[in-house]
Amino acid sequence: MCPPQGALPPGREVLSRPAPARLAELCNSLVPDGRETITTDGEPAQSEAAKEExxxxKGVALRAFFYICGTHLFAGFVWLLFYLGQHAQK
Structure with a gap:
């Protein structure tokens, strides 16, 4: 049983009869209610919850990247202040 045609974004259709080589993959890709999730472009159809997750x-990874970069830049600035203070003419 395939989901209704309107359930997928435009340009993506659900395969009704997969190739035998992909049968095992298709059996493993069934959602709990038995609908197929393999589409014609080879990517599984995703729910809105999966897309948001x-x-x-990605947001967490991006935030962590900026926090790590910012911390290193701040540490480099503090190191530069100590270096310049140590070599200042007294």
């Missing part, structure tokens, strides 16, 4: 994970 991926977006949140």
């Amino acid at each position: 991926r977006w949140l994970a």
